[in-house]
Amino acid sequence: MTMPAELFPWAPGREGYYGDFGGAFVPEMLHETLAELRAAFDNARRDPAFWKSYVEVMSTYAGRPTPVTYCDNLTRRFGGARIYVKREDLNHTGAHKANNVMGQGLLVQRMGKPRVIAETGAGQHGVATATMAARLGLACTIYMGEEDIARQRPNVFWMEQLGADVVAVTDGTRTLKDAINACLRDWAESMADTHYVLGTVCGPHPFPQMVTYFQSIIGHEARTQMLDATGELPRRVYACVGGGSNASGVFAGFLDDLSVELVGVEAGGKGIDSGKHTARLAGGKGRPGVAQGYKSVFLQNEEGLMQDTYSVAAGLDYIGIGPMLADLHQRGRVRFESATDSEVVEALRLTMRSEGLIPALESAHAFVAAFREAPSLSSADAVLVNQSGRGDKDIFTVADALGDEGWKDFIRRKAASYER
Numbered sequence: 451m452t453m454p455a456e457l458f459p460w461a462p463g464r465e466g467y468y469g470d471f472g473g474a475f476v477p478e479m480l481h482e483t484l485a486e487l488r489a490a491f492d493n494a495r496r497d498p499a500f501w502k503s504y505v506e507v508m509s510t511y512a513g514r515p516t517p518v519t520y521c522d523n524l525t526r527r528f529g530g531a532r533i534y535v536k537r538e539d540l541n542h543t544g545a546h547k548a549n550n551v552m553g554q555g556l557l558v559q560r561m562g563k564p565r566v567i568a569e570t571g572a573g574q575h576g577v578a579t580a581t582m583a584a585r586l587g588l589a590c591t592i593y594m595g596e597e598d599i600a601r602q603r604p605n606v607f608w609m610e611q612l613g614a615d616v617v618a619v620t621d622g623t624r625t626l627k628d629a630i631n632a633c634l635r636d637w638a639e640s641m642a643d644t645h646y647v648l649g650t651v652c653g654p655h656p657f658p659q660m661v662t663y664f665q666s667i668i669g670h671e672a673r674t675q676m677l678d679a680t681g682e683l684p685r686r687v688y689a690c691v692g693g694g695s696n697a698s699g700v701f702a703g704f705l706d707d708l709s710v711e712l713v714g715v716e717a718g719g720k721g722i723d724s725g726k727h728t729a730r731l732a733g734g735k736g737r738p739g740v741a742q743g744y745k746s747v748f749l750q751n752e753e754g755l756m757q758d759t760y761s762v763a764a765g766l767d768y769i770g771i772g773p774m775l776a777d778l779h780q781r782g783r784v785r786f787e788s789a790t791d792s793e794v795v796e797a798l799r800l801t802m803r804s805e806g807l808i809p810a811l812e813s814a815h816a817f818v819a820a821f822r823e824a825p826s827l828s829s830a831d832a833v834l835v836n837q838s839g840r841g842d843k844d845i846f847t848v849a850d851a852l853g854d855e856g857w858k859d860f861i862r863r864k865a866a867s868y869e870r
């Protein structure tokens with residue numbers, strides 16, 4: 451793949467702003483580090499050899515290009531648009547997160563820094579960062595809320611086996627936002643030799659731009675693959691939206707194609723009216739604000755206090771949304787929908803049974819919207835669903851949701867074996 455020169459039709463303008471959103475709201479002492487990062491990233495993306503080395507690493511280490519799969523059984527079931535799936539689940543570590551961490555790893559090597567830090571909620575970004583650090587020979591510290599460590603033991607196990615130092619954060623609610631603050635504190639003291647591997651298209655400029663740049667490999671591959679497979683562009687592209695990196699990545703390939711409708715799907719949780727959800731844009735409940743280093747749309751009350759978010763999919767459970775997506779929503783280029791937990795479990799079950807695919811709970815949100823809309827399109831239309839990751843990690847949650855007795859029995863026996 452050649453370097454995506456025309457990559458940023460919506461590149462940030464004034465100081466990293468996308469329309470009204472973005473920017474860099476950080477303590478004075480981080481200004482210089484962010485300036486250094488901006489310079490290194492600008493220099494790298496103007497160098498064709500850098501993109502080439504990135505594509506090379508992704509093809510020899512991470513499994514790219516990932517295929518696009520035509521789903522005939524699902525298509526026949528819904529009787530409308532032909533359904534295609536972009537297979538980000540086939541990346542090393544099982545999700546699109548590999549694209550971002552390997553890209554930032556190559557940049558860290560260029561900057562000559564020997565250490566990386568990252569924050570993680572559910573642990574997927576921590577595991578991806580730890581694989582990258584092991585591969586590139588970097589020291590690695592992962593900040594994780596004490597509460598999340600207790601809930602996500604399997605990922606903590608793999609991070610430690612991969613050689614990362616996992617630090618339990620005991621402040622506040624002991625979850626993701628406290629881990630982000632701890633990570634920023636570390637960075638403020640260690641920036642001379644340390645890079646902060648931010649996990650999604652949020653945070654201060656240049657992170658939203660840089661993470662989109664690496665994730666755009668999804669969209670550039672998918673555009674070519676859809677043209678090869680169908681001779682035309684898809685009518686709609688669906689992606690789930692947590693912070694927004696897999697969506698930004700796949701949308702980036704189609705942003706200039708105005709005939710392609712882009713649909714972001716947020717976590718509807720137990721329903722928008724229940725208050726237990728993460729629908730910042732689809733629900734119309736989000737408000738503009740500044741948090742964690744950037745201006746975007748957040749779920750907050752009238753006093754600006756951040757609200758608790760909820761989703762069955764841990765990766766979508768985050769208050770903020772990437773500033774580019776907030777802008778693309780405001781400009782009407784991306785439509786936002788939401789999917790509830792129960793719709794998600796149903797779509798997951800159907801996808802497994804019909805196609806033998808096992809999407810992550812996050813990705814299953816995108817399938818819900820595609821299934822809802824496919825019947826009203828014609829068989830002349832193709833739609834593309836981004837399967838951001840694989841579902842193996844969700845076995846505890848999905849087995850509970852489906853009430854699988856054999857699984858409960860297995861867990862009970864396992865627990866008992868430790869008590870003997």
Ligand SMILES: *Cc1c(COP(=O)(O)O)cnc(C)c1O
Pocket residue numbers: 545546547574649650651690691692693694695696697765766810812813838839840
């Ligand atoms: C982390 C994760 C997400 C959410 O992150 P985005 O930045 O919104 O892409 C979605 N799907 C999977 C499989 C994930 O692991």
